[in-house]
Amino acid sequence: MTCYKSGERSRLFYSVREYTGRENQTKGFGWRDFRDLLIRARTQLGGPIVLIWDNVRLHLTKSLRAFIEANSDWLTVFQLPTYAPGLNPQDGIWPLVKRDIGNLAAADLSQITDAVKRKLKMLQYRPEVIDGCLAGTGLALAREHAGRPTAVGRACRSPKLLVRYGDGMNESLPADVADVLGAVLNPDNPVHDALRRQVPHLSVRARCTCGCGTAYFELDTSKVEPAPTGPSTVVAAEAQLVTEADECPGEVLGFAHSGYLSWLEVCSWSDDIEVTLAAARHWLQTPS
Incomplete structure (x- = not known):
């Protein structure tokens, strides 16, 4: 529960x-x-x-x-x-x-x-993963913030908000999101290959404001085929993050719902090392 x-x-x-x-x-x-x-x-x-x-x-x-x-x-x-x-x-x-x-x-x-x-x-x-399961449904908790209803996003170390874009105002796929998706989706994996074909049709509908970089996607499903992940919400791709000091402070999870990319989650296991999507991008692109 x-x-x-x-x-x-x-x-x-x-x-x-x-x-x-x-x-x-x-x-x-x-x-x-x-x-x-x-x-x-x-x-x-x-x-x-x-x-x-x-x-x-x-x-x-x-x-x-x-x-x-x-x-x-x-x-x-x-x-x-x-x-x-x-x-x-x-x-x-x-x-x-x-x-x-x-x-x-x-x-x-x-x-x-x-x-x-x-x-x-x-x-x-792992409250950030539990929150990610809620985000995968497309539902969100709401509270009043500065006189306006605001959606509450996942919690890492403290409560945070999601920045949501209005209808027709989705953010196109930023470079950091695209690069991390490219790193975690292996073209030799049939499921990942199907998800990679969805990336050009993705846009970001919401992002966490805490600075972690977690991104929730909008996808025009009429232009792509679903990946064979089943009808539920699943972790379709993942990559553990390894620093230059050979430490593993967290991971990146790519969630799919009914075969379609749904969101990219940044998870931190460390109290000492800041884990963000920008850092993940760097670590995933640095040869080990």
């Missing part, structure tokens, strides 16, 4: 159930698992929750609806439209988890479970 609040660090809550085939063991999540996850989130967040989720049958069960109604003082629920996975930020989390365990040669189920938990735990400390 991804959680967002204007001016606050984004959060991720999760629960993992391991099915071993024991007699009378439940295969999947039950309504009590969702109830317990909601209660844990409320306890840690310390406030009311507005829950937006899809129309999975379990979400609509009588027992869970009764729980929601009994706790309406702190829990408000909205259902997403039917067949609208692109509006669910959570759909951006699972590709990140699956990417790291896809080539895992596990000896048993417990090793897979441990790998999933480890990746989810890492993501809890």
Whole structure:
């Protein structure tokens, strides 16, 4: 469950159930698992929750609806439209988890479970990636700023704003964005090659104002073919950043939604080295 609040660090809550085939063991999540996850989130967040989720049958069960109604003082629920996975930020989390365990040669189920938990735990400390999953839906949190509604972007070290361009006023693709995309999209990779063909048709619809350089794209999909990444939001390309001192302070992630380039994310792991798109451009172009 991804959680967002204007001016606050984004959060991720999760629960993992391991099915071993024991007699009378439940295969999947039950309504009590969702109830317990909601209660844990409320306890840690310390406030009311507005829950937006899809129309999975379990979400609509009588027992869970009764729980929601009994706790309406702190829990408000909205259902997403039917067949609208692109509006669910959570759909951006699972590709990140699956990417790291896809080539895992596990000896048993417990090793897979441990790998999933480890990746989810890492993501809890990556609010910029959690925010990126929200941005991938095209949705944004809004707050009043200087008397005008402003969209709140992803959070790195502190709350930031996105600069958004009005209709027909998108920024053409800047050189730093184009160069980094060129570095992370490998022409020998079929998925990357398809995404590279989209780059000439990209423009920037919004950028983070903190200085990191993260860019959100506008793309005329009538002029390009989708890459074979599937219908959800995925990390389609990535590159770890290595400095001249052989340190690795962060990475660049290229996200795609339904096969189309969606945004370029700059992620920092370091408290000592400033990681920006300009720095990433330099490090990616410097021979190691």
